Amino acid sequence: MATVKNALSTRTFSVLATVGNNGNCKRKPPHVLTVAGSDSGAGAGIQADLKACGSLGVYCSSVVTAVTAQNTVGVQGVHPLPEHFVAAQLRSVLSDMEVDVVKTGMLPSIGILRVLCESLKEFPVQALVVDPVMVSTSGDVLAGTSTLDGFRDELLPMADIVTPNLKEAAALLGGLRLETVADMHHAARCIYNLGPKNVLVKGGDLPDTSDAIDIFFDGKQCHEFRVPRIKTRNTHGTGCTLASCIAAELAKGSSMLLAVQEAKRFVEGALLYSRDMVIGSGPQGPFDQLYKFKDQAFTSYRGEHFDPNSLFLYAVTDWRMNKKWGRGIVDAVKAAIDGGATIIQLREKEAKTGDFLGAAEACKKICQSNHVPLLINDRVDIALACDADGVHVGQSDMPVSKVRKLLGPNKIIGVSCKTLEQAERAWVDGADYIGCGGVFPTSTKENNITIGLDGLKALCSASKLPVVAIGGIKKGNAGSVMELGVPNLKGIAVVSALFDQQCVLTETRCLHSLLMDISASTMA
Ligand SMILES: Cc1ncc(COP(=O)(O)OP(=O)(O)O)c(N)n1
Numbered sequence: 001m002a003t004v005k006n007a008l009s010t011r012t013f014s015v016l017a018t019v020g021n022n023g024n025c026k027r028k029p030p031h032v033l034t035v036a037g038s039d040s041g042a043g044a045g046i047q048a049d050l051k052a053c054g055s056l057g058v059y060c061s062s063v064v065t066a067v068t069a070q071n072t073v074g075v076q077g078v079h080p081l082p083e084h085f086v087a088a089q090l091r092s093v094l095s096d097m098e099v100d101v102v103k104t105g106m107l108p109s110i111g112i113l114r115v116l117c118e119s120l121k122e123f124p125v126q127a128l129v130v131d132p133v134m135v136s137t138s139g140d141v142l143a144g145t146s147t148l149d150g151f152r153d154e155l156l157p158m159a160d161i162v163t164p165n166l167k168e169a170a171a172l173l174g175g176l177r178l179e180t181v182a183d184m185h186h187a188a189r190c191i192y193n194l195g196p197k198n199v200l201v202k203g204g205d206l207p208d209t210s211d212a213i214d215i216f217f218d219g220k221q222c223h224e225f226r227v228p229r230i231k232t233r234n235t236h237g238t239g240c241t242l243a244s245c246i247a248a249e250l251a252k253g254s255s256m257l258l259a260v261q262e263a264k265r266f267v268e269g270a271l272l273y274s275r276d277m278v279i280g281s282g283p284q285g286p287f288d289q290l291y292k293f294k295d296q297a298f299t300s301y302r303g304e305h306f307d308p309n310s311l312f313l314y315a316v317t318d319w320r321m322n323k324k325w326g327r328g329i330v331d332a333v334k335a336a337i338d339g340g341a342t343i344i345q346l347r348e349k350e351a352k353t354g355d356f357l358g359a360a361e362a363c364k365k366i367c368q369s370n371h372v373p374l375l376i377n378d379r380v381d382i383a384l385a386c387d388a389d390g391v392h393v394g395q396s397d398m399p400v401s402k403v404r405k406l407l408g409p410n411k412i413i414g415v416s417c418k419t420l421e422q423a424e425r426a427w428v429d430g431a432d433y434i435g436c437g438g439v440f441p442t443s444t445k446e447n448n449i450t451i452g453l454d455g456l457k458a459l460c461s462a463s464k465l466p467v468v469a470i471g472g473i474k475k476g477n478a479g480s481v482m483e484l485g486v487p488n489l490k491g492i493a494v495v496s497a498l499f500d501q502q503c504v505l506t507e508t509r510c511l512h513s514l515l516m517d518i519s520a521s522t523m524a
């Protein structure tokens with residue numbers, strides 16, 4: 001089975017365009033095959049997988065292992081399909097349809113599990129995502145005890161990732177008690193020893209926690225994902241959807257860690273959208289995996305208008321500094337772009353509106369021709385007037401939800417956050433990224449509270465949005481920021497390190513090559 005590196009290579013494979021005999025360009029879409037049970041209520045199982053993969057732009061084929069009768073009250077019946085017919089479905093799809101990633105859900109018998117293992121040996125795929133469905137979120141047992149041995153001894157050693165909930169993790173580990181976050185860390189490592197390349201232990205059922213906590217272990221590092229719990233009864237199908245989204249992101253070419261993060265983001269968005277939905281009268285309702293198609297607010301805000309990698313080296317201008325060194329904004333911006341800045345923010349606190357707009361229009365041309373996004377600090381009016389790529393606002397500026405209304409779905413919005421509550425709000429309100437700082441003391445922004453590397457780390461770990469670090473960052477300390485290696489931290493934003501310097505070009509080049517060296521060494 002594929003390692004993360006192999007999964008990355010599927011990108012080239014999946015988006016490959018070939019010229020057919022008739023000269024038309026053909027495209028092979030990323031393809032996930034789900035091997036799972038049918039849920040008559042359509043909240044989980046095959047139905048959830050099809051909706052989730054489709055929403056993420058991935059073709060999804062399906063091999064049905066069992067038909068279940070279930071609703072919001074629980075599971076009323078399970079009818080496993082004959083093994084030979086599961087085998088026939090697997091052969092039909094795998095022999096012909098160029099599957100990139102297989103995702104497994106309910107495997108109702110050891111026989112069906114073995115049929116799957118044999119098929120995967122005969123038709124290898126790029127990655128295998130195993131959701132070890134044994135106990136549904138409603139508490140119903142969906143797999144017999146002999147299947148448990150099959151998971152442990154036969155399927156997990158083939159898996160690129162396995163995603164047990166607490167009950168499933170406990171079952172895989174012979175009934176181990178899992179009651180704390182420390183227990184989850186321990187369980188992730190023990191399950192890793194059963195053979196999968198990565199483990200995600202989902203802590204949705206962990207008692208006494210206001211946060212939803214998941215533990216991801218890749219054999220070297222444990223990552224803790226901690227987000228405030230969304231209060232809703234509609235959680236039926238979260239496990240199936242999460243695993244399908246991981247599979248879909250892998251099929252599109254993501255690394256494993258990014259696939260898990262994107263999948264979590266998708267599920268949280270769906271839960272948030274569906275939290276008040278009423279379907280059925282039982283204790284646990286389904287949520288809507290098609291939410292992105294239904295509400296503009298959930299569709300485009302985090303769409304393709306923004307590439308988080310553009311936060312890598314974020315240059316923020318300062319009128320006073322540039323004046324001190326005898327240059328104008330436009331020359332300063334050009335030098336920063338030539339030196340490798342990947343996004344520009346015009347932060348011209350003292351400029352008159354007319355001057356600011358004139359400079360913004362000139363910078364827009366330079367940025368556009370270099371494919372570098374241009375953002376405006378604070379001034380939504382200037383951004384609209386010069387058709388900038390977006391705006392950066394702080395906690396006491398115009399609220400993100402209002403900025404979004406004014407700018408529409410296709411502009412970038414960044415917001416400064418120091419606390420986890422602010423970060424959560426930023427996501428709900430439709431921001432694209434978070435500026436987090438001051439990481440170190442700075443004299444560029446008066447009375448700014450310094451949160452330190454620990455504050456940055458905590459915010460990045462909790463954030464659902466990409467983060468850029470800001471405040472007192474320069475050549476001498478940029479390494480200590482980027483080497484934190486925390487999820488979501490995408491780059492550094494700097495003012496004085498570039499603009500309170502004699503040569504903006506040299507300083508930007510220098511910082512850019514330092515960041516490149518750091519990312520090369522942290523990826524090695
Ligand atoms: C990338 C980035 N992060 C944070 C800030 C600070 O914005 P704000 O809190 O609104 O403070 P001012 O810049 O307006 O003084 C930023 N500008 N850019």
Ligand SMILES: Cc1ncsc1CCOP(=O)(O)O
Nearest residue numbers: 442444445471472494495496
């Ligand atoms: C705008 C801003 N927001 C938080 S710290 C800061 C100033 C960053 O400037 P410098 O990079 O010169 O420390």
Ligand SMILES: [Mg+2]
Nearest residue numbers: 378393394397
């Ligand atoms: Mg501001």
